[in-house]
Amino acid sequence: MSTKLIYFAWVRERIGKPEEDVELPSGIETVADLLRWLKSRGEEYENALQYPDVIRVAINQEHVGHREKIAGAREIALFPPMTGG
């Protein structure tokens, strides 16, 4: 099953695309696993996810922590801390 990844703000700019569909390899169970795997996919990902602790994540359009399981996620968004309001 493929998962849609969406990126915003400087995460989007550094990765160089607004979204992509990926096939997650087995063993990627949590958000932290996903970030670690993405970071290994190339220089642009390494650059965007250099400090994984600052990356905020939403699964199916709801905020989650990095220990959250990603099983069943249709849409996972990665973005910097928010600056609205």
Add this chain to the structure above:
Amino acid sequence: MAGAVVPAIRIQREDFDVAAEIARLTGGRADIGAVVTFSGLCRDEQGALSALELEHYPGMAEAEIGRIAAQALERWPLQGLTVIHRHGKIAPGENIVLVVAASSHRQAAFEAANFLMDYLKSRAPFWKRQHLADGTQGGWVEAKEADDHAADRWKKQGE
């Protein structure tokens, strides 16, 4: 009838009219005793800024503000609630965000508006990028730790 209040939430590129939004909440009613509005505007940062550009996460922006509004409605006896957040390019002096909270007595409306803004700042999926007055593109606005602390102070004990 606090449970019956349905918040009006709009994510839009266009500007809004504060007076019209108050009238929309209070029109034809005689039970509202207090309306608190908060508007957030774009500053020019002492002339350095020509605009802010707000990126947002369509779908989640509405959903997240809806979740924050639902918490406010659970917590305070509000009679009406409107939240409008703009996106796109916004010039200094223009509106960015509006919260209108209505209640019988002022305290609920004041507190709910304050709570909503603290949560919008740290949880609504919007990101501001600066456009500088010299024509160059500035950086992304950095999130302030103070905004996270402001939201944390609303957490009830044990949360």
